Amino acid sequence: MTLLRVAVAGLFVAAVSAGAAWGQEPPNAADLEAELVCPVCETTLDQSDAPVAQRMKLFIRERIAAGDSEDEIKDALVAEFGPGVLATPSASGFGLLAWLVPLGVVGGAVVAVALLVRSWSRRRPGAGGEPPLDPELDRRVDDELARFEG
Amino acid sequence: MTVARRVRLVGQGVAVGLVALLFILLVWALVTEEGGDLAKQANRGDLPPAPEFTLERLDRDGQLALSSLQGKAVVLNFWASWCLPCKEEAPFLEQVWRDGRKRGLVVVGYDSRDFRRDARRFAKRFGLTFPIVFDGPGDRLADWGVTGFPETFVIDRQGRILAAFVGDVTSDEDKRELRAAIEEALQA
Numbered sequence: 504m505t506l507l508r509v510a511v512a513g514l515f516v517a518a519v520s521a522g523a524a525w526g527q528e529p530p531n532a533a534d535l536e537a538e539l540v541c542p543v544c545e546t547t548l549d550q551s552d553a554p555v556a557q558r559m560k561l562f563i564r565e566r567i568a569a570g571d572s573e574d575e576i577k578d579a580l581v582a583e584f585g586p587g588v589l590a591t592p593s594a595s596g597f598g599l600l601a602w603l604v605p606l607g608v609v610g611g612a613v614v615a616v617a618l619l620v621r622s623w624s625r626r627r628p629g630a631g632g633e634p635p636l637d638p639e640l641d642r643r644v645d646d647e648l649a650r651f652e653g
Numbered sequence: 654m655t656v657a658r659r660v661r662l663v664g665q666g667v668a669v670g671l672v673a674l675l676f677i678l679l680v681w682a683l684v685t686e687e688g689g690d691l692a693k694q695a696n697r698g699d700l701p702p703a704p705e706f707t708l709e710r711l712d713r714d715g716q717l718a719l720s721s722l723q724g725k726a727v728v729l730n731f732w733a734s735w736c737l738p739c740k741e742e743a744p745f746l747e748q749v750w751r752d753g754r755k756r757g758l759v760v761v762g763y764d765s766r767d768f769r770r771d772a773r774r775f776a777k778r779f780g781l782t783f784p785i786v787f788d789g790p791g792d793r794l795a796d797w798g799v800t801g802f803p804e805t806f807v808i809d810r811q812g813r814i815l816a817a818f819v820g821d822v823t824s825d826e827d828k829r830e831l832r833a834a835i836e837e838a839l840q841a
Contacts, residue, residue, distance in 0.1 A: 542766045542790065543766055554735035554736070554737075555733065555735050555766055555767070557735075558735050558768065562768070583767075583768050584766065584789050584790055586790075587790055616660065619660070619663070620660065623656050
């Protein structure tokens with residue numbers, strides 16, 4: 504009985520995986536060409552007609568036709584040309600730094616500016632609460648309000 | 654002074670500082686750059702030392718270190734399978750290798766910015782039997798000042814660069830000069 508349950512569960516998992524893979528769209532060559540860099544001219548592939556860029560475009564189409572995923576195609580190109588072939592650095596390993604460092608710098612700058620503004624605001628002359636209203640003005644405001652409400 | 658004005662002044666100061674920093678970095682990079690003029694130095698007769706590399710081999714398993722060829726004369730040819738002039742000079746380089754290998758000459762092909770499979774196909778098509786190393790990302794090209802393919806360097810037995818050929822070696826004159834540089838490298 505247990506064996507039967509395991510077999511059914513296995514079949515279910517396999518069916519779900521196959522369904523997910525079936526439903527996946529194949530990678531788009533134009534999208535990939537915009538995300539990969541020509542190693543010679545250092546522009547994205549879609550902007551380059553260099554011989555190596557043309558060869559890379561052909562490789563991308565061959566791999567798409569062979570059923571490779573976007574990640575598999577990128578990995579294959581990184582294995583040949585190094586991580587510099589990716590227009591955007593990967594979000595793991597050393598490439599993660601390229602994402603985190605600018606975020607850290609921007610975050611630090613925002614905090615620094617906020618602290619500076621706060622510090623300067625405190626030092627403003629006369630700072631420390633609203634100044635008291637002139638008694639004459641106070642009386643006129645009261646009169647106006649009474650007339651308006653009455 | 655208002656807070657807004659102070660913030661603006663600080664922003665301007667930071668911007669000017671950043672520009673100055675970038676300028677200093679640019680000057681530093683230009684001053685300390687080692688590659689780029691290696692071919693000029695060699696052709697002036699300065700005998701610059703050949704920059705070291707250890708790279709994956711394409712003609713067989715394993716790696717090849719340039720330093721392991723110390724004591725031999727070396728013709729180092731930078732190429733890629735998609736480079737048309739590289740195809741034109743490939744047969745001549747194979748001939749140079751066959752003519753000189755028994756006298757202590759090694760021709761090394763340096764394939765870069767290329768697919769391994771394409772490079773192997775290229776070598777098979779042109780019957781190249783000399784060692785070929787692979788630097789797909791082109792990480793070491795700057796050490797040699799190589800910005801295009803093909804380029805060929807002649808290194809003497811002491812690891813000094815005797816001559817450099819920027820572009821293909823296909824004209825009779827270039828072929829004569831390359832052979833003359835090889836003779837000099839073998840005798841050095």
